[in-house]
Amino acid sequence: MVSKKSVEDTIARLERAIASGVMPPAANNLAERISKRLKSPVRLAIMGPKGAGKSQLLNFLAGDKVIPDDVRLPSVLVAWGETKKVDCTLADGKIKSLETFDIDEINRLKPVFIRLRMPLPALKKISILEVVTGTNAAEQQRALAWAARSTDIALWCTQVFSETESELWNTIPGALQEHSFLIMTKADQHQGKAAREKQLAAIKKAAEGRFNSFYHIDTLQALASRRENGKVDTTKLANSGGQELIAAVLNAVNQGVQASLDGAVILFARYDIPMTGVPAPAPQAPAQIIEDAPPEEPTELLVPKDAPAPQADLDDFNSEIVAYLTDRVQELKIQLSKTDAPDSDMVMAQCYEDVEWLVEQLTERSRDNPDILHTLDACQDAADMMLLLQLENHDSAVEDAVVLLLQIKRDFEQKLAA
Ligand SMILES: Nc1nc2c(ncn2[C@@H]2O[C@H](COP(=O)(O)OP(=O)(O)OP(=O)(O)O)[C@@H](O)[C@H]2O)c(=O)[nH]1
Ligand SMILES: [Mg+2]
Numbered sequence: 001m002v003s004k005k006s007v008e009d010t011i012a013r014l015e016r017a018i019a020s021g022v023m024p025p026a027a028n029n030l031a032e033r034i035s036k037r038l039k040s041p042v043r044l045a046i047m048g049p050k051g052a053g054k055s056q057l058l059n060f061l062a063g064d065k066v067i068p069d070d071v072r073l074p075s076v077l078v079a080w081g082e083t084k085k086v087d088c089t090l091a092d093g094k095i096k097s098l099e100t101f102d103i104d105e106i107n108r109l110k111p112v113f114i115r116l117r118m119p120l121p122a123l124k125k126i127s128i129l130e131v132v133t134g135t136n137a138a139e140q141q142r143a144l145a146w147a148a149r150s151t152d153i154a155l156w157c158t159q160v161f162s163e164t165e166s167e168l169w170n171t172i173p174g175a176l177q178e179h180s181f182l183i184m185t186k187a188d189q190h191q192g193k194a195a196r197e198k199q200l201a202a203i204k205k206a207a208e209g210r211f212n213s214f215y216h217i218d219t220l221q222a223l224a225s226r227r228e229n230g231k232v233d234t235t236k237l238a239n240s241g242g243q244e245l246i247a248a249v250l251n252a253v254n255q256g257v258q259a260s261l262d263g264a265v266i267l268f269a270r271y272d273i274p275m276t277g278v279p280a281p282a283p284q285a286p287a288q289i290i291e292d293a294p295p296e297e298p299t300e301l302l303v304p305k306d307a308p309a310p311q312a313d314l315d316d317f318n319s320e321i322v323a324y325l326t327d328r329v330q331e332l333k334i335q336l337s338k339t340d341a342p343d344s345d346m347v348m349a350q351c352y353e354d355v356e357w358l359v360e361q362l363t364e365r366s367r368d369n370p371d372i373l374h375t376l377d378a379c380q381d382a383a384d385m386m387l388l389l390q391l392e393n394h395d396s397a398v399e400d401a402v403v404l405l406l407q408i409k410r411d412f413e414q415k416l417a418a
Contacts, residue, residue: 002257009275010264011038017273027391030384031267037260041080042253045129045147048157049165053185054130056219057157060242061249063122063226067130071103074112075143079127081117089113125253137164141171142371148172149374153252154180156211159189161203169210174411175378177210179256181248184216187241215248217241263388270391314372317365318416321358325409328354332402344398348390351401355383358408375411382408 014035018028044061046054055067058078066078086098088111096109101116129151133143148154154176158165161182172180184203190196200216207214222242225233237243267273332347362376382404389397 002254002261006261007038007257010261011035013268013273013275014038014264017267017271020273022273023267023271026387027267027271030263030387033380033384034260034263034267038257038264041123041125041127042256043129043150043152044126044249045131045151045154046157047131047144047147047154048185049162050132050135052157052159053219054132054157056223057155057183057185057217058128058130060217060219060222061122061126061128061246062118062120064118064120065223066101066116066118066120068101068103073106073130073132074114075130075132075147076114076116077127077129078116078118078123080119080123082119083117084119085117087115087117089115126249137168140168144168144171145371145374148176149377151176152179152256153249155249156180156182157185158182158203159184159186159199161206166206169207170414170417173374173378174407174414175381176374178212179252180211181245181252182207182211182214183245184214185219187216188218188221212252213248215241215245217245263384266388266391314369315416318412321361322409322412322416325354325358325405325412329402329405329409332405336398336402347398348386348401351405352383352386352390354405355379355386355408359383375415378411379408 014031017023018031018035023031046058046061048054055073055076058076059065059067062078067073067076084100086101086106088096088098088106088109090096090109091112096111098105106114129147131143131147133140154172156165156169169177182203184196184200187196190199196216200214204214218240219242221240222237222245225236225240225242227233234243328350332350335343335347358379359376362372362379366372366376385404386401389401
């Protein structure tokens with residue numbers, strides 16, 4: 001279990017390290033990213049077909065009935081706030097704030113996105129985005145791409161995991177897929193444990209290798225396990241599948257925080273950053289939850305429907321990247337096979353350079369193509385990871401770096417095939 005104190009101490013130490021100027025720019029960047037990640041709640045996104053049970057799952061994870069039953073809403077982000085506040089982003093990009101979740105008023109405003117702030121304890125650890133997509137495949141892909149850019153863990157709700165869902169899920173970057181759960185919702189539709197397990201096994205078969213893990217939940221029963229007096233009927237919660245799911249989500253949240261702490265420890269060791277004291281801390285705000293972190297306004301939802309699709313252009317770009325990475329991976333393989341003891345420092349440096357090159361290309365491209373941003377994030381993470389591998393310098397670091405490069409290449413190949 002990660003303690004609040006270790007997170008706060010690490011943030012303070014990272015900020016001291018940054019202020020001291022003892023680290024080179026790449027390490028400084030990494031320190032800033034780790035610090036930002038540690039200050040922000042982990043971002044969950046609930047995705048899946050229309051009517052799959054996303055809103056009810058959101059209510060369960062948030063620990064309160066945040067979204068009323070059977071109302072039609074756009075994507076909703078629920079995040080921490082000292083007081084309740086509802087910000088509706090309208091079709092023209094303007095934001096209209098409401099004091100309460102007034103469904104009649106929301107229906108009248110027809111927002112394209114709603115940001116809801118609430119003082120619920122769970123929201124100090126996580127923010128939850130329910131992704132509601134349009135009906136055609138292109139709209140759905142765009143909404144998912146937009147959501148994936150600001151998501152750490154995705155929860156895909158489904159009863160079947162159809163071919164259409166499978167194709168849509170394939171457009172999600174591999175790095176996010178690895179941190180995602182598939183959740184068979186409405187498990188009560190299958191009478192008895194054996195029937196549920198059978199259906200989940202069929203779903204697993206269809207989605208194999210593209211999710212971190214698989215769960216089933218009867219969300220209505222899980223919600224009903226919380227009594228009015230605040231007590232929980234633990235048997236009911238366990239039978240609903242809710243307990244297992246909450247444990248898995250919390251575990252994933254903690255693992256994410258732990259990975260950031262581990263990254264910081266490597267930086268501290270490499271650059272001799274003291275636990276306390278010198279270099280003198282710059283005046284900074286104490287560690288606290290960033291309320292406003294996720295996600296930017298869904299600009300692509302505001303793009304006129306007849307705007308030209310950038311897909312053909314993107315395909316060319318993706319092909320270029322795949323060709324470049326294929327060459328690079330080939331070259332690295334030759335170097336690794338040439339000698340018994342390859343120059344691991346050089347291979348590591350090359351892998352890092354390749355990912356940095358990619359980050360540059362993607363940064364350039366993302367200016368006129370926001371769909372690229374989530375790929376950019378994934379590559380930036382890979383660059384961070386490579387830097388850490390370089391600093392750590394353990395036995396398998398070279399293989400790990402090449403595997404990371406291969407993973408990026410595979411992601412681009414998947415995008416081309418999609
Ligand atoms: N039996 C059963 N019904 C459920 C469960 N979860 C949700 N429902 C019902 O399924 C319907 C759709 O649930 P929502 O949570 O609104 O689904 P959604 O995916 O958010 O729907 P959209 O936002 O419209 O795409 C509602 O009538 C829910 O009460 C469940 O676990 N069991
Ligand atoms: Mg919903």
